[in-house]
Amino acid sequence: MRIQRLQTRIIVFFVALIALVQVAAFWFVNAANSRNAQAKVAEELNVGQRVFARLLDQNAEKLKLSARVLAADFAFREAIATHDTGTIASVLANHGARIGAAAMVFVDLDGKVVSDTLIPQSAAHPFVYPELLGKGAASASMEVLDGRAFQLVAVPVLAPLPIGWVVIGFAVDDALASDLRKLTELEVTFALDAPQGWRVLASTLGDRDQQSLLAAMPPRSNDVSRLVMNISDADHQALVFPLDRNDDARIVAVLHRSLGDALAAFVRLRNTLIVLAALSLVLSIVGSVAVARNITRPLEALASAAARIEQGDYSAPVNLKRADEIGVLASSLNHMRGSIADRENRILKLAYEDPLTDLANRSRFSNELELAITEATQGKLKLTILMMDLDRFKYVNDTLGHGVGDHVLREVSARLQKTVTHAECIARLGGDEFAILIKQGVARHGDDASFAATAREIIAALEAPILFEGQPLDVGTSIGIAHFPEHGRDAQTLVRNADIAMYAAKRNKTGFATYEQHYDTSQQEHLSLLGELRRAVERNELRLYYQPKVSLHSANVSAVEALIRWEHPTRGLVPPAMFIPFAEHTGYIKLLTRWVLREAVRQCGEWLREGLTLQISVNISARDLMNRELPEHVAELLAEYDVTPGLLCLEITESGFMEDPGHAQKVLDRLAELGVKLSIDDYGTGYSSLSYIMKLPVQELKIDQSFISRMATDEEISTIVRSTIDLGHNLGLQVVAEGVEDRAVWDMLRTLGCDDAQGYFMSRPLEAHALSAWIRANAGTFACPNNPVNRLAAAAVPLAPQSSSKSSL
């Protein structure tokens, strides 16, 4: 198992290290001590042996001296010289007693015992140890007499030449052993290797110990034996060596000493060592725990501080006042904490704030909204979001530069903040898109009316022109309102629905709109239609219908407007309003335009070959005007179907070229160079200035149907139409009126001098073959009131409601 914790690792390491050192030290010291103790005992025994041997020698010398003195005693010699056995025996006993001899023997020069105080019956027998009887000198030996040990000394009796030997025996007894023990400090035993086994002759031991010793005796040897004997359950280091001068090793001395006694000091030392080792181990554990804690405690503090920082809690600094590396680390961590906090604040600001306006950005708004929804869900509260974008912002940005655009955005956000003081969050989502989150209860009445009021306040606040370097800039806004929970239970739905409401407001030019269910369904329908539209071209579900432009002067039809229709296999005829705006949003409009252009040019060519020369107008979207390849494409189509450029007229809306006038101008100029006619569609709905239109290479102006349809009933509108027609003529443009639905309007337009008219009064959009048939049938019939057109007009009446849904396309 791997030890993970630093503290445990430190403790284990140090304790193991110290334990190792202790054990090693103890082992070495113990081994050395043990060796020393053994050596000491061995040495003591050696010294003891030497001392013992020396003592025995000295004893022998002393005895020899005594013997010599005795033998030299004249009276003694005189008594010996008498050869009288009784006298000799008595002098031996007498003089032996003087020197404390236990046995006195006189041996003649022939080696025969003359007299023996110990064993009287040995008289006349040869002396048992003849080797003791040297020629001149005294000699001593350890021998056994009568079963007892004696140190025998033989000295010649001189008269003055030797006349015999006196052998003096001194008892080797317990007293001698005790004396030797006092001098050698060793236990001393004299033992005899008798035929029936070892026997103790003399000893310093008690009877029981003597028996143990005998049991432990080694085999007889003439050398010194060293061995360990177990005597009375204690180990004794022993030396056994022969004392016999004659090397028959019958008498041995056993010197021994208890190992326990000898090792007592060593054992005490060892115990002390064990205690010291245990003590130092405990101290080392305590010390290493202290050291480890000293290291790991602050580390833990640092780790928990780092964990707090990781969790984003920058409030508590690490509180470690230390001068060491850990202190430095702690201080670094504190600095890092501060730096990270600052940086995170900056990052958060960048991440959640719009740097231009200092409003919240999209992320922040999303977060706030999510949070508010969670709160509102739990507290059964209501929320409202307002989505808004600026009208004509892109125009400002493109024509006056981004600096002005930024100024406008800043000013708008400032006005928003000033106006909507009760908002939870005001955010700029990007571009000219703003969002406002309002919590219920904060809104003044908590009903839709109050939000409508808020929306109106916003619109009013933006009505005042924004001044840039003294120049007034006019920006409007459209606002979509969605409520939680009724318009969506999640942020995504809510935002989308507010968006939908905003588009509705923009479409309906109502300024603001609260989300309604049918927006959503139509929206859903649009979206699914869009998917199907992708396949519509391939499946050949698209059709072009043509509505004739009738000359108000000649009642001739020289031109038609191509209008797209979608014959959906299940939905039937889908009106262009259902898919064109979203095709424009998604960019799919480009493909649609290409298809329309090809089909229109092809039809134009077909009619030409049929002998029908009709100019065809095709609606071009703002996106198409961004496409630089459009003029090339148009030229190719015209060439392909062999159509003269003058037979193609492209209709553009005011807003179409207002989105990017510079770019649009280039494309339009190129198209004009080709000889293609250009027309301003829906004139009067936009904010374009005529001075600008004058710069464009257009030949035609189409007055929006909203004016034409009301001109018969509204005097003011009528005046506008008239002045517009005059204006167009003055600019050299041909003026076309759209949405002509009855003869009254037809007549009024004729009176006003308008050039062409288009509308249900003459014809609804027709398929190509129907149109050519219609032209052939009605050519020149609109000049007088009583012509077949009346019939057509009557037929058109039931279809009148369709005119409102007639697209600008």
Add this chain to the structure above:
Amino acid sequence: MNAFPRGSVGIALLLCASHVTATDLVLEVRDPKGAAVSDAVMYAQPLSGSSPSVRPKTRAIVDQVNKEFVPRVSIVQAGTEVFFPNSDNIRHSIYSFSSAKTFTTKLYSGREAAPVLFDKTGIVILGCNIHDTMVAWVFVVDTPWFARSGADGAGTIKGLPPGDYTITAAAPSLAGTAKSIAMTLRVEGTAPQRQSISLEAGS
């Protein structure tokens, strides 16, 4: 030392005067290795008849010089009185535990000690009671014919009448290495006769 050879010479002169028809026997004593043995004693005993008895008042001297007996080896006829003068300036106490003559003297100096009559044949070993190293041998024999070898190992028995003798030679200084030896020898004529004696090894 000067006085004592003269004593020996004196004895020889007395013998020469009484036997006219006699001869001198020169004996050369050699040890088993053939070396001359000094301080050996030799004496002759007639095989038949008896030896002349000792003359009265015959005396011998064993002096003590430098804690030694001088001479270390003496030979006397039984009945001779031996004097023990003390030439040292320290006292001596002469003793003998020999069976031929057992005696002791008290501590003395100069000529304080009375002469000791050696009346039995045998070897008397002399010692000093206070100087254990002093030892001397006195051979007491029953014949007037004896001699002591000199440094050349030769000694001369003077005035031997012709006849057959038992010749005995002993050397105390060789005790333990050579034993005494006895041999028979015929003495004839008047011319000095020489005889060599080899001691046999033994103790």
